Amino acid sequence: MAIKDLPVEECYIPGCAACPGCPATMALRVVYKALGRNTVKIIPACCTAVIESLHPHTSFDIPTMNIAFEAAAAGASGVEAGFRMQGKTDITVVAWAGDGGTYDIGIQALSGALERNTNFIYICYNNEIYSNTGIQRSGATPYGAWTTTTVTGKTEFRKEMGEIIQAHHIPYAAQTCIAYPEDLFKKLQKAKSIHGPKYVEIMAPCPPGWRFPMEKTVEMGTMAVETGAWALYEVENDKVTFNGRSKLILEGKIERKPIEDWIKYQGRFRHLFKPKKDIKRIKAIEDHIDQMWERYRKCYQ
Amino acid sequence: MKKYDVVTTISYPKKGAMGKTGNWRVFRPILDKKKCVKCLRCWIYCPEATIIRNKDDSVDIDYVYCKGCGICANVCKVKAITLEREGKKK
Structure with missing residues (x-):
């Protein structure tokens, strides 16, 4: 495509x-191009609400x-049940939440909706912070990143939402990135064609939150995938396929770029480079990504 | 537009719901149509949907709502879009 x-x-x-x-x-x-006009969207508190x-x-x-913040998936379940009762089965119900509403606050509603086998698509656009309320740390914030609540850098690693979702064994789950619109479009169309709960997560680099110039949004997305900090994959009935560059990285056809190439352009990691380069913490981020890919290779090859 | 008779508050779609966002702009994207190869990268990456796709896949810029983020100039492979400071004297 x-x-x-x-x-x-x-x-x-x-x-x-x-x-x-x-x-x-x-x-x-x-997302709108992929799902068409016959769609109802539920948004909790997140940037999109503004x-x-x-x-x-x-x-x-x-x-x-x-x-409300915690109720995106619960609200979508209700809307879907209402349509089903009225016999309107051709309408796509979409819950669109940020990473705060998915990783932290909305996780129990999401887990419940997935377990109830609700026929909807849950989309999480992951910018790794609570950017709407002014850049606080979330469960998706990576290790070492500055936020207004982790001023010297976050001391914990982010959780793997993709693996939590896979534990629900739903028909379709995918991870994608805004820098690859064709990939995003294809994955959403596939999600739309499948019956049952679907989960799509979109990596969304946030210029004010990550502290980089606003024209670099696409570049940051591409770099996230090329450095291996983010993986493009889809899971269909527990069968995992990697897409695009992530597939090449997984198969070892190309080396992933060092994480430094990505984080040195982001102001939220500036304290790792100035005044003195913090080699220990940069290495910790690098090792964490290596471990992640090791795990991917073990599970999916 | 169809208005709905519901008790709760409803917002209706409107172009420029937050006003003419073009006046947020500091840098103005200028398109050189001779250089353009119609790859449509600027159109799909524009966060504001202000790059208008014509029938023949050529593009135009809607300056009334363009916020001037510069993503179009950054993703253009042939450098057909350049940024110029708003109000610069020629």
């Missing part, structure tokens, strides 16, 4: 409240329901 093949129709209207260079709106446009703009107007040309 090439970029030319993506549909022209736009369900996202310009003039919203997103920061310039926002990865969430970038992903939303592709992006959709103030009361009498909204920037989304698709029915959207706002709900």
Whole structure:
């Protein structure tokens, strides 16, 4: 699939409240293109709740329901059950939450919805912080990263949401990145065609949160995949396939780039380079990623 | 537009829900149509949907809502889009 093949129709209207260079709106446009107009979206408290703009107007040309932080998946379950009772089975129900609403606050509702076999798509756009409330640490924040609540760098490693989701043995789960819109589009179309709970996670580098210039959003996404900090894969009925560059890294056809290439451009890791290079902590990040890939190779090859 | 009769508060879609966001811009993207190879990378990566895709796959920029993030200039492989400071004297 090439970029030319993506549909022209736009369900996202310009003039919203997103920061310039926002990865969430970038992903939303592709999501809307993939799912079409016959979609209902549930959003908890996250950046998107602000992006959709103030009361009498909204920037989304698709029915959207706002709900409490922890209730995205529960709300989607209710909407889906309502449609099923009315016999409307052709409508795609999507829960769209940030990493705070997925990793930390929304995890029990999500786990419940997956376990109940709700027919919906859960999309998590992961920018590794609570950026809406002003850059606090979340369960997805990587080791060593600065946030307003971890001023000297986070001391814990992030949790592997992909593996938690896989433990539910749902029909479809995938990880993708905003820098690869074709990959994102393909995965969402596949998710739409499958019945049952689906989970898609999108890596979304946040310019104000990660402290990098706003024009570098796509570059940061590409680098995240090339350095191996993020993997593109999909899981269909417990069968894991890696896609794109992550496949080449997994098979050892290309070396993954050193993590330093990615983190040195981000202000949130600046304290690891200035005033003195903190080799110990950079090595800890590198080792963690090596361990992750070791685990991937062991499980999926 | 279809209005719904519901008790709860409902927002309706509108272009420019937060006003004309083009006035947030500091750098203005300028497209050189001669250099453009119609790869549409700028169109798909634009976070604001302000790059308009025409029928023949050529693109135009909607300056009323463009926030000037510069992603289009950064992803362009042939450097057809350049950034220029807003209000610069020629």
